Amino acid sequence: MKIRYNYVEKEKVKYCEASSTVKEAYDQLKKTGYRSIPVLDESGKKFAGLIYKVTLLEYYHEQDGKDEDSITSLIKDQDAFISEEESFIKAFLTIKRLPFLAVINDEQEFAGIMTHANIMNVLEDSFGMKTGGYLMTVATKEHKGAIKELVSTVKDVNIEGMLTLDNGDYLRRIVLNLSHELTEKKLNKIISKLEEKDFRVTFIDDVHKEKAAAGKGK
Template sequence: MKIRYNYVKKEEVKYCDASSTVKEAYDQLKETGYRSIPVLGDGGKKFAGLIYKVTLLEYYHEMDGKDEDSIASLIKDEDAFILEEESFIKAFLTIKRLPFLAVINEDQEFAGIMTHTNIMEVLEDSFGMKTGGYLMTVATKEHKGAIKELVSTVKDVNIEGMLTLDNGDYLRRIVVNLSHELTEKKLNKIISKLEEKDFRVTSIDDVHKEKAVALKGN
């Protein structure tokens, strides 16, 4: 999966010009409400790094900074970017310590940002959360062909998504998203089949109900 299909485009991104003063940058951050925004140079084409609200506050209060000072020395995380054609997994592993990643296109120009929300949306989609269904958590002893055997056992039902947990441990959990069209009778039959093959079904969650509860809570 490529980055190019899953990020916020430049037109929707609030950013700061590399030539901005401390006050201009601080005012932009206050206006957006974000703790950090990208800094762009060369007329908004080149990614220069990130400017953080906390960095500006520290500069004001701890370094006696002035409004008219340049932000050049306060720009951080100049390497917080990923290429548009790179894989999603690289973004997933890189973004952990950052508020977002800048996305750079094939012309080496700033194209937008990938946020933690983008990451979550991709994971939800790959896990089948958008289509609903039943999330069945299955525990099994770690062994070769475990996933193949599980999939073979539920072959009569459409699998919307799958996630493995505890990889490398003696006991592994496999979460399978089964079609929302599944009847209770068919679900019980699947559970029985799995348990016959030494899989243990530890929980079953209705995605539609869980999403409804989450939305109600918000």
């Protein structure tokens, strides 16, 4: 999956330019309420890095910074960007230490940002949080052909997604996203078939119920 379909486009992003003063950048950050925003070059097209609210505050209070000073020396994380043609997994691994990633198009111009919320939306989709269904966690001893055997055992059911955990460990957990159309009787039959094959069903989440419960808690 490429990230071009999963980021906030430039038109919806608040940013400042590298020519901004400390006060201009700080005012922009206060206006947005964010702890960091992207910085673009004077053309407004090229990504120059990130400016952090805490960096500006430290500059004011610890370095006796002035409102009219340039933010050039305060810009950080100039490498916090990714191409919109890159894979989702690269973005997932890169964004960990950052508030967001700048997204660069084919012309090497700033196209928008990928946020942690974007990442969560993709993960929610893979877990069936949008369509509902059952998330069945299955434990198995790690062995060649384990996933093939698992899928073959539940071949009569529509598997809408699958996630493997504990890869490389002796015991592996596999999470199956099964159709919301399953009846309780059919679900129990699947559990029995899996246990006959030495798979152990450790947990089942009803996505519809979890979403309803989460909604009540807001």
